[in-house]
């Protein structure tokens with residue numbers, strides 16, 4: 001599905017609606033340039049999973065943040081894995097998968113290595129506060145209506 005967001009709050013709300021539909025084992029790939037609104041969306045996803053939105057940050061040297069729970073939630077930011085950082089050395093393979101829910105910012109830095117049946121969310125900055133948001137899942141119908 002596609003949506004237009006006119007504010008950070010609206011993007012967070014779309015994240016919340018995505019988060020409500022996530023199940024254990026789901027992985028969300030987030031695509032979009034610097035400042036597109038990826039972390040903003042993660043705040044909404046996390047809130048739907050019972051995590052305080054204020055706990056979701058974009059610390060510059062943290063690749064993986066774990067929020068313990070049942071299931072655990074992993075916020076992964078691959079921004080600094082460009083330029084030849086070995087993905088295997090980040091430990092992400094011990095985090096994402098059947099036992100957790102994960103969201104991955106800058107998923108393009110792991111292109112071809114992440115499960116293709118994961119949810120793909122692309123955010124494009126159309127200028128000012130406007131963002132174009134595309135949500136693509138394996139079962140397309142599941143995402144027609146958030």
Ligand SMILES: Nc1ncnc2c1ncn2[C@@H]1O[C@H](COP(=O)(O)OP(=O)(O)OP(=O)(O)O)[C@@H](O)[C@H]1O
Pocket residue numbers: 005006007008009010011032033034035036037038039040041058079105128129130131
């Ligand atoms: N419609 C919108 N959706 C999301 N963010 C918006 C929107 N309009 C304005 N913004 C602003 O754009 C910025 C988005 O920052 P955010 O950290 O979420 O982006 P990001 O994609 O995670 O960036 P980075 O690549 O650095 O991780 C925030 O300052 C937010 O307030």
Ligand SMILES: [Mg+2]
Pocket residue numbers: 038039040058105
């Ligand atoms: Mg970010």
